[in-house]
Amino acid sequence: xxxxxxxxxxxxxxxxxxxxxxxxxxxxxxxxxxxxxxxxxxxxxxxxxxxxxxxxxxxxxxxxxxxxxxxxxxxxxxxxxxxxxxxxxxxxxxxxxxxxxxxxxxxxxxxxxxxxxxxxxxxxxxxxxxxxxxxxxxxxxxxxxxxxxxxxxxxxxxxxxxxxxxxxxxxxxxxxxxxxxxxxxxxxxxxxxxxxxxxxxxxxxxxxxxxxxxxxxxxxxxxxxxxxxxxxxxxxxxxxxxxxxxxxxxxxxxxxxxxxxxxxxxxxxxxxxxxxxxxxxxxxxxxxxxx
Amino acid sequence: xxxxxxxxxxxxxxxxxxxxxxxxxxxxxxxxxxxxxxxxxxxxxxxxxxxxxxxxxxxxxxxxxxxxxxxxxxxxxxxxxxxxxxxxxxxxxxxxxxxxxxxxxxxxxxxxxxxxxxxxxxxxxxxxxxxxxxxxxxxxxxxxxxxxxxxxxxxxxxxxxxxxxxxxxxxxxx
Numbered sequence: 009x010x011x012x013x014x015x016x017x018x019x020x021x022x023x024x025x026x027x028x029x030x031x032x033x034x035x036x037x038x039x040x041x042x043x044x045x046x047x048x049x050x051x052x053x054x055x056x057x058x059x060x061x062x063x064x065x066x067x068x069x070x071x072x073x074x075x076x077x078x079x080x081x082x083x084x085x086x087x088x089x090x091x092x093x094x095x096x097x098x099x100x101x102x103x104x105x106x107x108x109x110x111x112x113x114x115x116x117x118x119x120x121x122x123x124x125x126x127x128x129x130x131x132x133x134x135x136x137x138x139x140x141x142x143x144x145x146x147x148x149x150x151x152x153x154x155x156x157x158x159x160x161x162x163x164x165x166x167x168x169x170x171x172x173x174x175x176x177x178x179x180x181x182x183x184x185x186x187x188x189x190x191x192x193x194x195x196x197x198x199x200x201x202x203x204x205x206x207x208x209x210x211x212x213x214x215x216x217x218x219x220x221x222x223x224x225x226x227x228x229x230x231x232x233x234x235x236x237x238x239x240x241x242x243x244x245x246x247x248x249x250x251x252x253x254x255x256x257x258x259x260x261x262x263x264x265x266x267x268x269x270x271x272x273x274x275x276x277x278x279x280x281x282x283x284x285x286x287x288x289x290x291x292x293x294x295x296x297x298x299x
Numbered sequence: 300x301x302x303x304x305x306x307x308x309x310x311x312x313x314x315x316x317x318x319x320x321x322x323x324x325x326x327x328x329x330x331x332x333x334x335x336x337x338x339x340x341x342x343x344x345x346x347x348x349x350x351x352x353x354x355x356x357x358x359x360x361x362x363x364x365x366x367x368x369x370x371x372x373x374x375x376x377x378x379x380x381x382x383x384x385x386x387x388x389x390x391x392x393x394x395x396x397x398x399x400x401x402x403x404x405x406x407x408x409x410x411x412x413x414x415x416x417x418x419x420x421x422x423x424x425x426x427x428x429x430x431x432x433x434x435x436x437x438x439x440x441x442x443x444x445x446x447x448x449x450x451x452x453x454x455x456x457x458x459x460x461x462x463x464x465x466x467x468x469x470x471x472x473x
Binding site: 032033034036037055058062065066137138140141142143146148175184 | 312316323347348352358360361363368369372373374410417420439
């Protein structure tokens with residue numbers, strides 16, 4: 009009897025386990041769909057655990073890239089003229105470092121000038137990791153709740169809008185980029201003041217939705233934030249219209265937008281801490297986040 | 300303990316590489332999903348229970364560091380793991396081509412599953428994601444398949460990991 013019971017246990021325990029695992033994933037998914045958030049404590053804990061690895065890996069990869077650019081390619085030529093080439097490599101390395109410093113300086117100066125220009129209080133952060141999947145667009149930064157960063161805060165650079173804070177941990181945060189299909193920003197076309205919603209389209213592209221057919225827009229028009237919603241200050245550049253499509257029927261026309269910021273090469277960002285949506289308001293939100 | 304901690308650590312390491320080094324590749328579309336390769340490897344060599352938990356955890360990590368709000372990988376990764384379990388011992392997966400095809404097809408299946416779930420769970424239609432099937436999913440799956448034999452070889456070489464798993468697999472299966 010006991011043996012039979014054991015075999016029955018073996019027979020059903022494994023399929024039951026598979027069902028439990030998949031069911032718990034589905035429950036987690038439904039929780040996220042309903043509340044637009046996960047298990048906050050566990051999420052923060054795991055981000056805190058994994059992000060230092062990303063930080064180290066990013067700095068290692070930057071160093072390796074620097075060494076490759078400045079020195080390793082020249083090792084090859086050293087065989088021909090060791091002394092001269094070595095000196096050249098050293099000089100080039102120095103030159104490269106100085107150039108890198110100059111570029112970083114210029115970039116940070118622009119960021120600083122821009123920071124002084126905007127009235128809201130902002131926090132500068134460094135990008136330490138990118139999205140592991142190709143379907144979604146997000147980046148990890150080295151600032152978190154301890155620095156005053158909260159969910160829903162706007163993230164910008166001197167070139168324009170980058171996205172908004174999606175998840176936070178004490179020392180790190182994850183930004184949802186404007187190119188992600190989940191992102192939506194209330195915007196206006198600078199020249200005609202036509203209102204529209206900028207939605208992510210993946211692959212460094214966005215689309216303008218709910219742009220009235222009657223509104224005149226042309227390729228090259230600049231799109232800026234409308235300031236509605238409170239997260240993004242009014243007038244920040246979102247991007248430039250690349251394609252306008254008036255074919256088809258309906259009230260709206262389609263337009264494609266290229267973000268003003270190259271989101272594939274993000275290094276430093278500014279998080280606007282001045283104004284953010286209260287958490288209660290976020291909880292109640294369903295569907296796409298419209299800022 | 301080590302047979303659980305080691306793949307966990309390996310998962311974190313692979314995720315770190317995927318979010319940093321592999322993201323800085325010059326060609327944006329060729330970004331192999333090495334966490335998926337590890338999940339499939341576990342599917343072929345790990346027992347059902349411990350491997351399932353590991354796959355669940357890796358999916359959770361993927362969701363955590365991506366812009367994905369819905370937690371789709373937490374569901375898809377254990378599912379892919381169990382699909383790999385079905386293949387275990389039934390197909391010859393030692394050669395380059397078979398390993399490539401196995402992972403390439405698995406990556407495609409997962410991509411399609413994610414697309415279906417995204418469309419099903421979102422209140423608004425996501426028509427603009429369909430072109431990504433050809434521009435992103437195909438190249439990514441292809442590059443993932445291409446580096447699979449190398450990663451499988453390296454993971455196989457780690458005799459500690461494999462022998463422990465095999466031993467554990469036998470024990471769990473009774």
